[in-house]
Amino acid sequence: MPTGAGNLSKKGRRRNEILAILADEPTMRVKALASRLDVTTETIRRDLEELAEQGLISRTYGGAMLRAGNEPVLSQRERQLVREREAIARRAFVELAKGKTFLIGSGATTAILAKRLAFELRNVTVIAHSFAVATALAQNPTIRTIMVPGEYHAAEGAMHGAQAIRFLQDYTADWAILGASALSPDGPSDALIEAAEVYATMLRQSSRSMIVADHSKFDRMSTARYAEWSQIECLVTDRTPDGPLARALDRNEVRVMVADKA
Structure with missing residues (x-):
């Protein structure tokens, strides 16, 4: 040879x-x-x-x-890790129950959380850029849903772009609730640069912040980081992180809430 x-x-x-x-x-x-x-x-x-x-x-x-692998389209992700995401939604609601205004990002986990909020809450306002989130909230007529305008991303079923950013800058909320494609010691990131820009704006316009993401996102990096952990108040997930990610969360005083799948 x-x-x-x-x-x-x-x-x-x-x-x-x-x-x-x-x-x-x-x-x-x-x-x-x-x-x-x-x-x-x-x-x-x-x-x-x-x-x-x-x-x-x-x-x-x-x-x-x-690196996190390429994410499937939203309709495929919605069929994966359903039990884990439902558990995350139940745990997240406990923290969100007293909120009155919410900015909610796109994603499979946030869509399941929106269903939980529609079932549990009354007379709240939600600003969303995801049609899956807005559709879930529509089950509850007491929830006022404001849809973000912008450029439609078909695979994610969400609105992005400069118009979406400008629109969000005119609103404030008690909570920003965001998903992530990956969670690294440097912060949460998303596979879509356009989504990351929306998420970063939502964080700036909210008093409190929550990431909802399952364990498959741990210790991975995706295309666009949208925050440092110092900007995030809490992470709701289905397993306890360990190693460098756990140390970064602890160093930045991020509260980690682990859902009970029972």
Whole structure:
């Protein structure tokens, strides 16, 4: 076998090992990876740079983290992890019960939460950019729903863009309730840049903030980070985070509320 082919094969196997390690231990330092794979730190850095260029990982300070995969469209996500999302919605409602005005982002988990709010609340106002959220709220005629205008994103069933941002800037709310494609130690992020811009605006216009996201989002990074953890009051999820994510949440005094699936 030619030397170049052998080297390429060895490099390919090593990079597959790196991805497998990151799947089990989502955040790893360069030195730890080099020691595990018995290669130099320079070799690991080159591997990480190429994996990052391929969109498979994200570089972090001194290490790497797996990127969140491409999200399915909303209609597919709504059929996944339903029990976990319903539990998150029940737990979130306990915190939200006394609110009067809400800004709610798009997503499968927020849509399920909207159904819970429609069942439990009376005489509240919700500002939404997601048609799934607005449709769920329509079950309760006492809830005043204000729909955000803008550019329609069909796969997400939501309104985005400059018009949506300008509209939101004229409103304030007790709570911003947002989903996320990924949760890293640096903050929550979304696969859609347009959605991230809407979420960041919702956060600025709200007194309090909540992220609702299941454990599959832990220790991942997606395209557009829309907040730092210092901007988030609480995370409602179905499992207790650990490792770097847990330390970041604790450092930024984010309250973590774990839902009971029973």
